[in-house]
Amino acid sequence: MSGVRTLAGIVCVLALATAAPLEARNLTVADVRRIAGQAEQAAQTLGQSRYTVAVVDRVGNVLGVYRRGGASVVTLASGLPVRGGLEKISSSATGLDLAALAAIAKAVTGAYLSSSGNAFSTRTAGYIIQNHFAPGVRFTPGGPLFGVQFSQLPCGDVVQTRNPGARTTIGPRRSPLGLAADPGGFPLYKRGQVVGGVGIVAGARSTYGLDLNPRRPRADLEERIALAAATGYRAAPAIRADRITVAGLRLPYSSSDRQIPRVSRRTPLRAKPIAVAGYTTARPKSGRIIGRIGSGLIRANARNASTALARRGAFILENGRGANRYPARSAAASTGLSRAVVNEILQQALGVANQTRTQIRNPRNARAQVSVTVVDANGRILGLARSADAPLFGIDVAVQKARTATFFSRPDSAARLNRVPAHGIAGIRIPGGAGRVNATRQLLGNVLNGTAFSTRSIGNLARPNFPDGIDGRRPGPLSNGSTWSPFNVGLQLDLVQQRVLRSAISPTRPLRSCTIRPLGLDNGMQIFPGGMPIYRGNRVVGAIGVSGDGVDQDDMVAFLGLQRASRSAVVRGRIGHAPPQRRADQAGLRYVQCPQSPFVSSNQQRVCDGI
Amino acid sequence: MVSATTAKVLRARRMLRRSLVGAALVMWGVSTLADDAPMQAPAAPQPVAERVQVLAARIVVRAAPQREARALAEVERGRQLPVLAREGDWFRVRYGTTPRAVGWVLRERGAYDQATVELLDGVAPSLMPALDAALPESSPLGVARPGGSTVRAPVLPLIDPSQVSPPAPNLPRESVPLPDRWRIMQALGFGFPWFDPYNQNVLKGDLPLTRFGPDIFFNGIAVSDTLFEYRTLPNPVPQAVSFRPGANDIFGRRQQHVVATTLLAGFSVVRGNTTYRPPDWEFRILSAFNYNHARASEAGVLRIDPTRGRGRQDEFVGIQEFFYDYHLRNVSDRYDFDSIRVGIQPFTSDFRGFLFLDQALGVRLFGNRLNNRLQYNLAWFRRLEKDTNSGLNTIFKTPRHDDTYLANVYFQDFPILGFTVQGTVLHNRNRETRDHYDTNGFLVRPALVGDVQPHAYYVTYFGFSGDGHLFWLWDRLRLNLSTSTYLALGRDDRHPIAGRAQRIFAGFHASEISRDFDWIRLRANLLFASGDSDPFDGDANGFDAIFEAPQFAGADTAYFIRQGIPLIGGGAVAFSGRNGILPSLRSSREQGQSNFINPGLQLYGVGADFDVLPQLRVTVNASYLRFMNTTVLGVLRQERDPHREIGTDLAIGLQFRPFQNQNVVLNASGSMLVPGRGLRDLYGPDQGPLYSTFANAILAF
Secondary structure (H helix, E strand, O other), X not given: OHHHHHHHHHHHHHHHHHHOOHHHOOOOHHHHHHHHHHHHHHHHHOOOOOEEEEEEEOOOOEEEEEEEOOOOEEEEOOOOOOOOOOOOOEHHHHOOOHHHHHHHHHHHHHHHOOOOOOEOOHHHHHHOOOOOOOOOOOOOOOOOOOOHHHOOOOOOOOOOOOOOOOOOOOOOXXXXXXXXXXXXXXXEEEOOEEEXXXXXXXXXXXXXXXXXXXXXXXXXXXXXXXXXXXXXXXXXXXXXXXXXXXXXXXXXXXXXXXXXXOOOOOOOOOOEEEOEOOOEOOOOOOOOOOOOOOOOEEEOOOOOOOHHHHHOOOEEEEOOOOOEOOOOOOOOHHHOOOHHHHHHHHHHHHXXXXXXXXXXXXXXXXXXXXXXXXXXXXXXXXXXXXOOOOOOHHHHHHHHHHHHHHHHHOOOHHHHHHOOOOEEEOOEEEOOOHHHHHHHHHHHOOOOOOOEOOHHHHHHHOXXXXXXXXXXXXXXXXXXXXXXXXXXXXXXXXXXXXXHHHHHHOOOOOOOOOOOOOOOOOOOOOOOOOEEEEEEOOEEEEEEEEEEOOHHHHHHHHHHHHHHHHHOOOOOOOOEOOOHHHEHHHHOOOOOOEOOOOEOOOOOOOOOOOO | OOOOOHHHHHHHHHHHHHOOOOOOHHHHHHHHHHHHOOOOOOOXXXXXXXXXXXXXXXXXEEOOOOOOOOEEEEEEOOOEEEEEEXXXXXEEEXXXXXXXXXXXXXXXXXXXXXXXXXXXXXXXXHHOOOHHHHOOOOOOOOOOOOOOOXXXXXXXXOOOOOOOOOOOOOOHHHOOOOXXXXXXXXXXXOOOOOOOOOOOOOOEEEEEOOOOOOOEEEEEEEEEEEXXXXXXXXOEOOOOOOOOOOOOXXXXXXXXXXXXXXXXXXXXXXXXXXXXXXXXXXEXXXXXXXXXXXXXXXXXXXXXXXXXXXXXXXXXXXXXXXXXXXXXXXXXXXXXXXXXXXXXXXXXXXXXXXXXXXXXXXXXXXXXXOOOOEEEXXXXXXXXXXXXXXXXXXXXXXXXXXXXXXXXXXXXXXXXXXXXXXXEEEEEEEOOOOOEEXXXXXXXXXXXXXXXXXXXXXXXXXXXXXXXXXXXXOOOOOEEEEEEEEEEEEEEEEXXXXXXXXXXXXXXXXXXXXXXXXXXXXXXXXXXXXXXXXXXXXXXXXXXXXXXXXXXXXXXXXXXXXXXXXXXXXXXXXXXXXXXXXXXXXXXXXXXXXXXXXXXXXXXXXXXXXXXXXXXXXXXXXXEEEOOOOHHHHHHHOOOOOOOEEEEEEEEXXXXXXXXXXXXXXXXXXXXXEEOHHHHHHXXXXXXXXXXXXXXXXXXX
16 A cells, blocks of 8 residues: 555656756745744744744755844754864854854755755765764764765855855855754755755754764754744655665654644744845845756756757756856866867766666666766866756765865875965864875875875775774774764865855855865865766876765766766777776775666666776 | 374383393283283184194194193194194194194193193284284284273284294393393493494483483484585675775675584483483583684675675684473373473474574473374573574573564374374564674674664464375375465564564465475475565565574575575665575574565475485475565665566585484585576676585584
8 A cells, every 4th residue: 555655656756857847946935934934833832932944945045044032052063072173163152153054054955965856854964974874883884975064165166156255146055064964954845846945953052963873863853843844845755865775774864753843834924034144135035946047057058068968968057147157178288188078078977877876866766867077187177067956965066076086196196285284263273284194104105196096085095994984993094083073074174174164254255265275175175986087098187076866876977977988989098097007996995886786777787897 | 392102112111021131022912911811711612713823832743632642743833733623622733734744732821821822713824924013903912002992802913933932031041130221232242332322322322321320311412514615695895995906896706615614512411211201301401613714705795894804714612502301290191291491492483494493592391292193382482692603502692682482283193194283373572672793793683774773573473384294185196295384463663674663464385295206206395475565664564584494495405595695785684594595684594683574585496305325315406586576675775676586596415324324414515596587687687697505514423
């Protein structure tokens, strides 16, 4: 019986996803007010006189932040007994309105991680970024999206307006605190399509952290309010994270399903919208419609991109006036990365994605949807394209991955890291890069001098234990080991921490780069799979970055996409993968891992071996 | 289990009271005649009977019916003489073939009060063998069983002419004093080395430990079991480190091999009359030392830390049996009994080990009724933690929070002769809500699947099994049948895949029909285990056992039973555990919890046993396997449901017993799983067959 129900649900989702044109839905001001009103009722029901609710659209525009009872005192704390990084930063000590920032971050996370095939909440995010997957299970490797919390950063160049200082209206938008792992953020749906997200911070004191022990789940106050707020906009059960498995593990969505306060859509809203500097004014807005100019995302066509990309059904980032923010362009001539080559890589990667089985989307065996980018060896974006319904967070992450792969694969990576000095902000000491270089050398020898690192390989080095997940083993050289926490991960945070905090303190003066020295990692580095360096012969000339429907899928789309491009008539082998003897798997790290049952329309396995 | 064969025992006991040497049954029959029925004078005149038989060692044939008459001849025991005439106790008989070979013999009391000759009442002389069996139930010579009808009028047995004369107990030279009846052979001058298990040996419970009592026996056990195994299995490539540059996929190389040896050593002490009635008590301990070495072609497979290499060596000492068995009482003259056994003890829940076969800690009340036709068990077992790499009991860890309560009854010759049926009710309560990691570092409870939240389940199995011949039913077909059917009902308080409470409702059926053709046995196998069609609903319909060890469809010679194929990419679970058949997606057969959200199984098989030589048996099996429903596999790997076809399992096994006993047994087997569409969907279309080969040697003392 319930099999029939599930099937019916899936069919409905499918029907809605295909019947309704993708560009048709958005959150109106009335929707925003309704959601805020439902949050208010739920908070009242639960006896909470102090709360902040943020509503964003799918591309991260903050549509409204409502508050009653003043700002909650928010402390960033993972719950692990460690210090350092962003741990223990609190609104009381810094004077920041962390309640509003945290609510926005949660709302953005709900919107960005979800699609019409998967609804992920901030609880889901908290599950996939921990040092073990499943969290709390010893000896298991880290979560598949380990490190994703430091994407969509408030500094950087991708999720940012092109004109710093101007009123920012173009998505995808930054998140003030990166992606949130603290329960209380959910995606919002209208007729099966993600139209935004809602985030709640409630209580006189609120900890912005994560559920370290999701295997003993407890209902969460903010989650209960957020679910009540999302009444009428909730995800279909068939696409919720708890119907999606990764490596056999079912992802959590909510642990408060049975304790959602009842709300009415007619009860008038009493809370007033507030302005959050750098994010929203005190006037609620309606959400952007993806695909229309002004949303930041439009369908690729021959004029704004290329016919090949248009044929792949790609979307591109637009600048608010319909122009492609990242049209394919050539790197220096010696690199071999001409405009045509970049276009070929992008379209081949999307071609692979269109064949690839998604890992995080229902119905099962759907095609993967991803964001793909190509950068040059300096981290400059040479082109970016994405599938229509790929989760939004992948845009920024794909660029992070590509930049990370090329940064570490350059022969001078050790030297460039060594030049990052120890620094600080507001009394927080941030270590430089030299210690990481030394630790890496101690573990693996002199590998930071031209070894080809994928972001999977870098991820192997950036886990709190090496090998990943094996408790008691020494820390990964790019990680903080015993003082690791999701707020204190190691090099990934060290490189961006100062700029992240500065952006929180001065949100109206956005920074174009998150690093204090130019490293070609302007929007931060990323430490989970999906980025591969591009070589011309023995020389690294750039990288491809992919992010979307599953990390092994990201890996494979990047790996096979680059491989196919390399063999295409356009490229003719001028560029391609790192020579096998240069790859990090020669040094004991994984270079790439393609998923089980990789393709939707065949039962092939092991499609990457020997490449 | 219950093994008293009371009727035979009783008869033998009475016989032995009368005889020092354990004489032939005939003698007992004769002496019974002497005891119970003093010879009566025959009524005269009578119609002439056909024959008399000579019972005395020898008698004299005389020319006339007088003691003083001339002796004509001597006739020896057993001869049957045609009777020509009769005068009182004198019979005129023909003792030779010539017309003149006629004379008189006298019927009187001879040695042991035995008649010298006896009249045969028309019984054919060729019935000498099978003396007992040839007599119909109504025969006066029918054995008077305890609890049976009253003693019937005795009649003379036929005497085998070739039989040695019984000794005469009243002759002093034939009477030898003995310490007990078990030392007869020694008393007669036979001697055996102390280590010789094939003759009476005090270490093997053949002779009592006289120092402790006349009925205390010691039985030492020593078994060595050595295994060499090579197999191919889908192996995952370690996620976090690389040992093989260029390994770019989730599936790695498939080879694994294992060398393991187990030494079992133990003893039991028994008080009782070892052979003829259930012992009064028994204490038994059996320890096992295991050494194993395994090597896989990928790291992180045998141990979770991939940097610890691809090989693994381990050793372990386990206690497999440690119990005290007390014989509570006999409830009938035929030694129907009640007994209780406390401690670590072996138990099998049915004929083929489909549901529960373990050496668990428990208390078992068992016994029999109706002249051993009915046997029962009432038991509680708590499962012991198993050592991961040896499968042996770990007694230094807290026993598992897993209890099994069971009641079963075996009924022999029901509903037809030669067939035994069994009914079982078995309740399994598992409340293992704490994480448990195995010795290799893998989480086994709860399984690393779903949301990995700890859960408890309570399931009741209702079972009906049968085993035996169907000869009575269809005599001509001469079929044997072994069958088990189970219904599992219960609940899982929160299943980690479903994320909600589950009503467990699952079924299982297995049947094996076989027929013997001289030295060949042909078998046909059928097995169904229900599968779950919707992992997310509130019903768990996949059948799982408690701790299976099926002796079915080739058992451990067959690939699918012997090997646990891991579901790579879908959680740290395997289809069926090692030596299990149900693809129940557990973390481990030995250490995992039951899982009732599983794809189920269909098996259709044929097989044959060839007793090629008395020492050599060749077993072949072919099974076609399918899942019942693969939705759960699709859900766990987040892919389209794989095809239901698992594949075809082809197996050949050899068993060589050079001395035709169990002391030296050499086994070898090779099997191959030809992947069907389902396995090709899961592991790739080009993977080729999976192989499992092993050789093992069992040496037992």
